Amino acid sequence: MRPHTRPALGMEAAELDRYWRPRDLRAALDIRAGEGARPLAGGTDIYPARAHHAAWEGSVAESLLDLSAIAELRTLERDGRHWRLGAGVTWAALRDAALPPGFRALQQAARQVGGRQVQARGTIGGNLCNASPAADGVPPLLLLAAEAVLLSPVGERRLPLDRFILGNRRTVLRDDEILAALLIPAERAEVPSAFVKLGARRHLVISIAMAAADAEGRATIGACSEVAHHWNGEVSPISDIRGSAEYRREAAAEVVSRALTLASAA
Numbered sequence: 419m420r421p422h423t424r425p426a427l428g429m430e431a432a433e434l435d436r437y438w439r440p441r442d443l444r445a446a447l448d449i450r451a452g453e454g455a456r457p458l459a460g461g462t463d464i465y466p467a468r469a470h471h472a473a474w475e476g477s478v479a480e481s482l483l484d485l486s487a488i489a490e491l492r493t494l495e496r497d498g499r500h501w502r503l504g505a506g507v508t509w510a511a512l513r514d515a516a517l518p519p520g521f522r523a524l525q526q527a528a529r530q531v532g533g534r535q536v537q538a539r540g541t542i543g544g545n546l547c548n549a550s551p552a553a554d555g556v557p558p559l560l561l562l563a564a565e566a567v568l569l570s571p572v573g574e575r576r577l578p579l580d581r582f583i584l585g586n587r588r589t590v591l592r593d594d595e596i597l598a599a600l601l602i603p604a605e606r607a608e609v610p611s612a613f614v615k616l617g618a619r620r621h622l623v624i625s626i627a628m629a630a631a632d633a634e635g636r637a638t639i640g641a642c643s644e645v646a647h648h649w650n651g652e653v654s655p656i657s658d659i660r661g662s663a664e665y666r667r668e669a670a671a672e673v674v675s676r677a678l679t680l681a682s683a684a
């Protein structure tokens with residue numbers, strides 16, 4: 419498949435952005451491995467970051483592999499003993515799907531990611547691969563014991579989500595891999611759950627702290643450390659422009675407590 423090319427802003431004509439949009443997963447894997455192209459899903463993380471970079475440091479030519487035409491990445495279905503959530507499923511699709519009660523936390527998170535426009539474009543796979551400490555998809559999926567399915571031209575590997583995300587903006591994804599899906603044990607998807615997010619205001623806000631919890635007493639906490647994790651009553655919170663470590667310590671306990679109450683009442 420031949421790429422579309424265009425000069426990147428501020429670049430010499432010889433330095434070109436290259437862009438592919440295959441419909442077939444196999445073709446996408448070949449382009450990813452052969453050309454080293456960066457996966458592009460909804461672009462709601464990539465494009466703001468590129469605009470910021472272009473404004474402050476100058477543009478960078480980058481090969482982009484648009485995954486949005488690959489139907490296989492957008493399925494959300496029960497597959498034997500698992501639910502399979504395609505990496506290309508958008509927040510809007512997730513928000514509006516009829517799903518068992520264990521997905522409630524994830525669906526409540528979906529309703530609070532950005533506004534409707536971001537929910538229409540942004541995907542669950544992009545949220546996880548971007549690996550922001552404030553990624554709202556991570557606590558609900560950790561709670562569901564989700565496994566990440568990674569594909570490359572040489573095969574597949576599966577990893578628990580807490581081994582997929584390594585730190586702030588760091589994952590184990592190799593340069594020849596695509597995140598294809600999340601696998602969720604069907605029995606976990608039956609345990610009612612809830613999600614609570616604390617931001618500086620009610621809507622369109624990045625989390626200061628967020629928690630997911632289920633009716634069996636499990637809880638996970640996000641935005642308080644580099645990577646979201648299971649709650650054991652302890653956090654060593656980060657300080658940033660959104661909140662101090664001290665404030666986050668109290669906020670974390672409160673959002674976990676509220677999520678547990680909501681989940682057990684569900």
Ligand SMILES: Cc1cc2nc3c(=O)[nH]c(=O)nc-3n(C[C@H](O)[C@H](O)[C@H](O)COP(=O)(O)OP(=O)(O)OC[C@H]3O[C@@H](n4cnc5c(N)ncnc54)[C@H](O)[C@@H]3O)c2cc1C
Nearest residue numbers: 459460461462463464531532540541544545547553554597
């Ligand atoms: C106004 C605004 C508000 C926002 N609010 C929130 C919020 O409240 N909560 C929140 O969590 N996020 C928020 N975000 C961030 C963003 O919308 C989400 O993280 C979204 O889920 C990213 O998905 P995407 O498909 O747009 O990712 P993209 O921007 O396309 O990609 C993000 C990263 O993931 C990689 N990637 C994408 N898909 C794959 C794949 N299948 N395999 C391998 N790598 C892949 C890309 O290479 C890139 O590095 C907001 C963004 C904006 C612009």
